[in-house]
Amino acid sequence: MTDLEALLDQVPALAGNPRTIEDLSGGLTNRNLKVTTPDGVFVARLNLSDSALLDIDREAEAFNTRAAEASGVGAPYVDFRPDLGLLVIGFIEGRTFTDVDLRTAGALDRVAIALRTLHSGPRFQNDFDMFVRQSTYLRTCVDRGFKIPDGYEDFSRDFARIQGALSVNPVESVPCNNDLLAGNIVDDGSKLWLIDYEYSGNNDPYFELGNCWTECGLDDDHLAELVTAYVGRESPALLARTRLRAVTSRYGWSLWGFIQAETRDDDFDFYGWGQERFDKAVADFRSPEFATWLEAAAS
Known part of the structure; x- marks a missing residue:
């Protein structure tokens, strides 16, 4: 002290x-x-x-x-x-959100408003691209001999397929938080504040939505609600884009956990944190809906 x-x-x-x-x-x-x-x-x-x-x-x-x-x-x-x-x-001054709060009526509408406000604000100094970051994190793990799950790299082709599908209809990057956990949302009673810009950068806005959705443990109906509230209308193509961005979030951020597991000396189970996200990404890659998401996002 x-x-x-x-x-x-x-x-x-x-x-x-x-x-x-x-x-x-x-x-x-x-x-x-x-x-x-x-x-x-x-x-x-x-x-x-x-x-x-x-x-x-x-x-x-x-x-x-x-x-x-x-x-x-x-x-x-x-x-x-x-x-x-x-x-x-x-x-x-306010109440920090929890995952449960995001499931309450009207909460995702408020989140969408806050995101649109951030995304329409001044551009950030740097860019954020999970395809680049995942490659950097993977190289760090391989070069330093950090433990990653067996078979992690077996899904590199599927990861590249997502990149290809998203590139068909590129969207303009906007300033994004890129780490919008429930704990980074504060409700002061009248508006929502978004905090913690450690991983921020100009990015595809649908990564922001997909990352928030997966990190907060929301279901498919919540994803559709969030995308519709953000876009202002239903859009199957943008819904699929967001779902694929959630896959990239899971696959890429899992490596963050594996790096932390090798470099931090505390009681938090970073490896388990990373494994949970990798397991979800594997389920996505193997899902019978994966090809449908790719097709819809590229349509």
């Missing part, structure tokens, strides 16, 4: 006294602190993981945090200290 107090003293916004510090739940690559001073209430995000191995660009994260604030759905940007491994944002 003495070291932590000394670190916070180096940041003007956090240096006020009296000061209280509380750990916030959530966050697998950061330690998140709620810091209350006479000048306000802030969140200090301290890096815990190897940013280079996980392909995290901290400069882009800070830039994109400011852009998200300007869009109207991101928390206020306060300070960025790369020398301290620290990003400071304003604390949003």
Whole structure:
């Protein structure tokens, strides 16, 4: 705590006294602190993981945090200290969503509104492409001898088939969070805020929808509801595109878990986290509907 107090003293916004510090739940690559001073209430995000191995660009994260604030759905940007491994944002008073909250009536409509707001806001500094990131993560695992499931690379051709199908009808990239777990959605009672731009970048908006859907454990009806609310109409082609993007999310992010399992020394089961996503991706690749999704997305 003495070291932590000394670190916070180096940041003007956090240096006020009296000061209280509380750990916030959530966050697998950061330690998140709620810091209350006479000048306000802030969140200090301290890096815990190897940013280079996980392909995290901290400069882009800070830039994109400011852009998200300007869009109207991101928390206020306060300070960025790369020398301290620290990003400071304003604390949003509200209730953090859970997966269950997304299943309540009207919740996905509100999420769609927040996403459209973010996606129509200022562009981010960098781009995000899961096909590129998956390749980078896989090379890291292979080159370093990290443990991945037997047969992981057996699905590389199917992964490439998705890329080919999506390229038939390309969509313009937009600023995306790319890690929209329920815990990154905060309800202040009147609007939803989207937080945590660690993996943000300009991307296919339907990756955003598909990733949110799979990470929050929603069902097929919820996916159709979310896509319809976002698009404003039913669209079989965009629904299929979103479903395929969910597959890329599962297959690509699974490697994130395997890298963390080899490089982090804590009690969280990162390998199990990755295995769960890989198993879901395998079920998708082997699904009799897989070819239908490819055809519909390319139509």
